[in-house]
Amino acid sequence: MQFLKPLVLSIFLLPTAISSHAQQVAVIKLPELEKRLSQPNDTTYIVNFWATWCAPCIKELPSFEQVNAAYAKQKVKVLLVSMDYASQLDKKVKPFVLKRGLKSEVVLLNEPDPNSWMDRVDKKWSGALPFTLMLNNQKKKRATFEHEFTQAELTAQLQKFLQ
Amino acid sequence: MKRLLFFCVACLALMVLGSYVTRPVSPGYQVGDKAMDFKLKNVDGKLVSLADNKAAKGFIVVFTCNTCPYAQAYENRIIQLHRQFAPKGYPVVAINANDPVASPGDSFAAMQARARSHTYPFPYLQDETQQVAKTYGATRTPHLYVLTRQGTDLVVSYIGAIDDNSEDAKLVKTKYVENALNDILAGKPATPNTTRAIGCSIKWKRA
Numbered sequence: 001m002q003f004l005k006p007l008v009l010s011i012f013l014l015p016t017a018i019s020s021h022a023q024q025v026a027v028i029k030l031p032e033l034e035k036r037l038s039q040p041n042d043t044t045y046i047v048n049f050w051a052t053w054c055a056p057c058i059k060e061l062p063s064f065e066q067v068n069a070a071y072a073k074q075k076v077k078v079l080l081v082s083m084d085y086a087s088q089l090d091k092k093v094k095p096f097v098l099k100r101g102l103k104s105e106v107v108l109l110n111e112p113d114p115n116s117w118m119d120r121v122d123k124k125w126s127g128a129l130p131f132t133l134m135l136n137n138q139k140k141k142r143a144t145f146e147h148e149f150t151q152a153e154l155t156a157q158l159q160k161f162l163q
Numbered sequence: 164m165k166r167l168l169f170f171c172v173a174c175l176a177l178m179v180l181g182s183y184v185t186r187p188v189s190p191g192y193q194v195g196d197k198a199m200d201f202k203l204k205n206v207d208g209k210l211v212s213l214a215d216n217k218a219a220k221g222f223i224v225v226f227t228c229n230t231c232p233y234a235q236a237y238e239n240r241i242i243q244l245h246r247q248f249a250p251k252g253y254p255v256v257a258i259n260a261n262d263p264v265a266s267p268g269d270s271f272a273a274m275q276a277r278a279r280s281h282t283y284p285f286p287y288l289q290d291e292t293q294q295v296a297k298t299y300g301a302t303r304t305p306h307l308y309v310l311t312r313q314g315t316d317l318v319v320s321y322i323g324a325i326d327d328n329s330e331d332a333k334l335v336k337t338k339y340v341e342n343a344l345n346d347i348l349a350g351k352p353a354t355p356n357t358t359r360a361i362g363c364s365i366k367w368k369r370a
Contacts (some may be wrong), residue, residue: 053232056364083361085330113327115358116340128303128364146302147364 012042021095026110027086030117036079042138043075044161046154049109049121049131051083052096056148057130058117061100061153067158068104078104083129136161191300194356198224198310198317201287201295202259204271206278208356211286213256213310213317220252221320221347223310223340226290226301228261229277230268231363234304236329238281241305244325245285248344253309255285260296261304265366296365303362307340311347323358 011143037045050057050062061080068078080102080157089108111117118125124144125131132145134157141161149157192198205211213222225241227234245277246254261269271289278287290296309321321343326335342352 054363056366086332112330112334113337115324115327116363118359118361125359125361126300126302127306127362129361130364 023102023106025082025089025094025097025108027089027105027110030109030111030120033081033107033109034120035152037133037135038137040137041075041163042136043077044134044136044141044158045077046158047079047081047133047135049081049129049133051129052088052092053084054129060130060148060150060154061102063149063154064104065099065102066151067154070160076162077160080104080106082106082108084108134158134161181189191298191302192308192319192322192324194353196319198308198319199295199298200317201288201290203290203295205286205288206271206275206283208250211256211288216254218252219254219312221317223248223253223255223344224299224308224310225255225257226260226296226299226304226306226365227257228259228266228269228304228365229273230261230266231304233329233360233362237283237305237325240325240332242281242284244340247341249285251344251348253344253347257285258289258290258295259287260290260293260301261366262293262368264368269366275320278305293368301365302313303360303364306364306365309340309343309347309353321353321356324360329360 036049046064046067047058048057050061052058064078064080067076076118082093086108093106093108105161114127118127122131122133123146124146126146128146130146130148132149133142139161141162143157145157200213202212213219216222223244227237227241239280240253241257249255259269259274263270263273267273274287274289277283301308305325307321307323307325307369308319310317311320312318321340324339326332326339326341327337339355339358343356346353
């Protein structure tokens with residue numbers, strides 16, 4: 001019977017393995033985010049700061065998902081940075097990401113004191129969510145948006161970066 | 164050529180104007196600015212102005228609301244701030260600027276219910292036109308301003324966060340606003356006088 005154990009286990013674990021492959025939510029600190037956003041390449045980053053409790057954020061998420069899919073073959077990277085508390089990762093964030101089937105990369109920024117790091121993300125950010133940062137380091141382009149996007153506006157702003 | 168130039172300038176002007184129209188938030192106050200007074204409806208139905216309280220040395224004006232998890236997380240700490248600093252001359256005045264159409268949980272009736280159930284010891288005012296929030300430059304909840312009386316003026320002396328841990332009051336290391344008020348009470352400028360925090364966006368009326 002003992003030989004059955006791994007088999008049974010793997011059958012149970014398979015679905016989890018598949019779903020976690022679909023979307024991992026890495027918990028990161030600010031230096032890692034900074035590192036990712038300072039790559040000197042021609043990728044246009046769309047970094048959206050959101051939270052599962054933020055209604056306007058949730059409303060605009062499909063626009064980011066649409067852009068992520070539509071520009072998959074171009075040098076465009078959508079990064080959804082959850083501002084949920086790290087204690088809510090398994091309870092709120094992961095189930096939300098799974099339920100919505102989010103395809104864009106989701107990370108959770110685990111930094112409790114915004115005053116100590118917000119200006120390193122952007123000096124213009126007053127702290128309201130949603131907040132979106134668009135940047136292309138090679139083209140030296142950078143723009144910030146402290147409001148909710150419509151699909152048309154997001155695409156139009158992205159186009160400015162791709163020209 | 165001139166006409167083309169004029170056209171370009173006109174387009175540019177429209178773009179600039181357009182960006183102002185879609186962003187309802189003005190740059191708002193910086194530390195050192197003179198703060199405007201207001202006349203807003205309190206949850207008890209009476210109109211409240213800062214000028215009504217002539218004994219106060221200043222005010223802790225906090226833009227907050229019923230519905231935002233950050234505002235809820237800070238609710239008890241705001242009540243504590245009032246208990247601690249109202250006797251020293253700095254009472255809390257709470258203002259809810261959310262559009263009740265966009266956020267039904269912030270209706271006047273819901274504000275009354277919340278103030279009653281949590282026994283707010285301070286006024287909880289509705290900024291119906293959102294003009295006060297816009298003038299102050301409040302963008303999120305909670306967003307806090309300390310005003311100090313200087314002659315006949317009320318001057319903005321601190322803007323920003325309450326402390327450095329919204330999730331858990333027990334894990335707070337730096338009490339930003341408490342430190343600022345203690346500086347002010349000691350006759351010194353608040354250091355730091357501006358801090359930043361994450362919060363829910365104020366729900367603006369659709370133009």
